[in-house]
Amino acid sequence: MKIWKIAQNTFGTFLRDRLLIIFGVLFICTVLLMMTPLLVAKAMAKVGSAAQAQGMILGMVSSIMFFVSGTGSLLAAWCAASSVANEIKSGTILAVMARPVKRWEFLLGKYAGVILLMSVYVVMMFGLSWLLAWIGGERIQSTPWVLLAYPMVRYAVYGAVAMALVTVLHPVLTIGIIFIMAVVALIVEPTGQAVTGYWNDLRLPLWIILPSTSLLSEDRFLAITHASLKQVGALEHLTVLTYGLDYALVLLLIAMWSFHYRSLTRD
Amino acid sequence: MTTPAIEFKEVTKVYRRRLAGQEVPALTHVSFEVGAGEVCAFLGPNGAGKTTSINILMGFLYADYGKISVLGYEPGDVRAKQKTGFVPENFAFYKHLNAEKLLRFHLALAGGDMTKSIGLIRDLLFKVQLQGYEKLKIGKYSRGMVQRLGIAQALLSDPQLLLLDEPTSGLDPAGRKEVKELIHTMKGEGKTIFLSSHILSEVEQICDRAIIIDKGRLVRMGSLNELLGTGDHVEILANGLSPEVEAALVEWGATIERGPNSVRITVPVTRKRELVEKLWASGFDLLSMNPVRSSLEELYLKLIGTGVPV
Numbered sequence: 001m002k003i004w005k006i007a008q009n010t011f012g013t014f015l016r017d018r019l020l021i022i023f024g025v026l027f028i029c030t031v032l033l034m035m036t037p038l039l040v041a042k043a044m045a046k047v048g049s050a051a052q053a054q055g056m057i058l059g060m061v062s063s064i065m066f067f068v069s070g071t072g073s074l075l076a077a078w079c080a081a082s083s084v085a086n087e088i089k090s091g092t093i094l095a096v097m098a099r100p101v102k103r104w105e106f107l108l109g110k111y112a113g114v115i116l117l118m119s120v121y122v123v124m125m126f127g128l129s130w131l132l133a134w135i136g137g138e139r140i141q142s143t144p145w146v147l148l149a150y151p152m153v154r155y156a157v158y159g160a161v162a163m164a165l166v167t168v169l170h171p172v173l174t175i176g177i178i179f180i181m182a183v184v185a186l187i188v189e190p191t192g193q194a195v196t197g198y199w200n201d202l203r204l205p206l207w208i209i210l211p212s213t214s215l216l217s218e219d220r221f222l223a224i225t226h227a228s229l230k231q232v233g234a235l236e237h238l239t240v241l242t243y244g245l246d247y248a249l250v251l252l253l254i255a256m257w258s259f260h261y262r263s264l265t266r267d
Numbered sequence: 268m269t270t271p272a273i274e275f276k277e278v279t280k281v282y283r284r285r286l287a288g289q290e291v292p293a294l295t296h297v298s299f300e301v302g303a304g305e306v307c308a309f310l311g312p313n314g315a316g317k318t319t320s321i322n323i324l325m326g327f328l329y330a331d332y333g334k335i336s337v338l339g340y341e342p343g344d345v346r347a348k349q350k351t352g353f354v355p356e357n358f359a360f361y362k363h364l365n366a367e368k369l370l371r372f373h374l375a376l377a378g379g380d381m382t383k384s385i386g387l388i389r390d391l392l393f394k395v396q397l398q399g400y401e402k403l404k405i406g407k408y409s410r411g412m413v414q415r416l417g418i419a420q421a422l423l424s425d426p427q428l429l430l431l432d433e434p435t436s437g438l439d440p441a442g443r444k445e446v447k448e449l450i451h452t453m454k455g456e457g458k459t460i461f462l463s464s465h466i467l468s469e470v471e472q473i474c475d476r477a478i479i480i481d482k483g484r485l486v487r488m489g490s491l492n493e494l495l496g497t498g499d500h501v502e503i504l505a506n507g508l509s510p511e512v513e514a515a516l517v518e519w520g521a522t523i524e525r526g527p528n529s530v531r532i533t534v535p536v537t538r539k540r541e542l543v544e545k546l547w548a549s550g551f552d553l554l555s556m557n558p559v560r561s562s563l564e565e566l567y568l569k570l571i572g573t574g575v576p577v
Binding site: 009096263264 | 322325326327328329343345346348349351352353355357358359360361363364372373375376377378417420421
């Protein structure tokens with residue numbers, strides 16, 4: 001009950017956050033601009049084969065969704081970081097924590113608020129991918145739950161990383177670190193090419209430690225054309241999603257532990 | 268023996284700025300107790316360590332050293348917080364909520380009975396003179412209104428202990444009077460009240476005890492009678508004074524101030540009866556008689572800055 005109330009309140013605060021509203025408007029404008037090449041691709045597809053056209057348009061949809069989805073990761077991190085930091089900065093946390101609320105309950109409530117916001121984002125993203133495919137005269141081949149569950153787990157990971165970092169760092173620094181971590185995680189992703197030296201020794205540990213969520217990226221399902229549709233087994237889905245959830249859980253537990261020992265005042 | 272509502276034993280807190288390598292001692296071996304049912308003032312200049320102490324009591328900060336208990340529990344324990352109401356200095360609320368929604372949110376966090384929330388919230392808002400503003404967004408409230416809302420939320424779960432950090436800050440004289448009356452009512456209900464304030468005249472009227480700290484150290488504590496004295500002099504207002512009584516008074520070391528229609532005489536309490544009899548014998552009348560004791564403000568100004576430990 002307490003956690004749910006904090007989550008609801010956090011969600012309500014996000015909906016009225018001016019920075020997030022500005023971000024939302026700019027984001028919509030960017031996505032609309034990105035639709036132009038899609039329409040060009042659709043026009044060009046008329047001269048090629050059907051399979052080529054399907055591949056090109058789904059590839060284009062996938063590219064747009066890669067941007068939308070990637071921004072979602074940073075949005076999840078920013079919301080998680082700012083939701084805790086703003087409470088401390090404004091002093092609103094004092095009134096809440098004066099209630100019989102445990103510190104971990106408060107943090108879990110804030111996290112649940114972030115997850116609520118990201119659920120809305122994921123639903124909108126799902127709708128956008130279908131809309132883009134429809135504009136391109138195609139349809140998404142993948143099953144809907146995959147397009148909902150994968151980004152959700154990825155955002156849970158980024159939210160948890162941000163929560164853990166913001167308990168000890170400034171939110172801007174937190175976002176900076178997360179951005180670098182995400183870029184490094186992309187760089188260290190195994191590519192199949194042979195690499196030698198120290199870099200090779202470093203690559204695997206980094207791949208394991210960093211939020212290497214490319215496996216959790218749903219755009220790999222978006223790029224699949226009907227012709228190349230490969231059935232991903234339940235075990236593969238389960239393994240990947242469990243990896244993500246486990247990563248998020250560990251980070252969230254670290255955040256709770258760290259938050260337990262920190263000062264709740266601005267000093 | 269009953270458990271004190273607040274126990275602060277040898278508490279030490281140092282703020283550390285790790286990057287700058289600075290250490291700022293906020294509290295140094297501060298010890299005090301507040302008994303159940305007491306109204307205790309916590310006094311000191313800005314930066315004395317009052318808010319730090321209150322934050323430690325609420326579990327927002329951890330002390331580096333010392334033993335602290337609130338209603339018999341560790342600070343921050345939910346069992347203690349269940350019975351505690353808290354008004355922080357410069358209270359901050361979620362500005363997008365209105366008073367009614369905010370109080371309902373706090374009631375839910377306090378685990379209160381939501382079925383009775385409407386009546387309870389209406390009564391509380393009436394108590395703090397915010398009726399009619401229930402639906403107004405808190406972002407549009409004045410500072411005084413926010414402060415009163417802070418008091419309303421502190422009273423939400425009918426607490427045994429109230430920790431009030433500058434509860435009258437930002438309030439106009441009428442608002443301050445209302446808060447003073449509220450504290451009087453709560454005192455009558457047997458609640459323990461621990462408040463920090465700079466308005467010493469008000470503190471003197473409502474508190475049983477006072478604790479004075481300065482630069483993180485305890486300077487003085489005790490009941491107001493102990494601190495201010497029970498009055499070893501009395502002030503007598505008479506409608507006149509004969510020359511022979513005046514001569515006797517000068518011998519006793521009394522001070523005499525003549526007004527247009529009265530004479531104000533301050534004498535040691537041991538001479539009180541003698542003086543009254545002399546006045547009556549010489550045909551004058553007594554208009555009033557009051558014990559003289561120093562004010563809390565005088566004591567405060569005398570102590571602060573001297574750095575004299577208890």
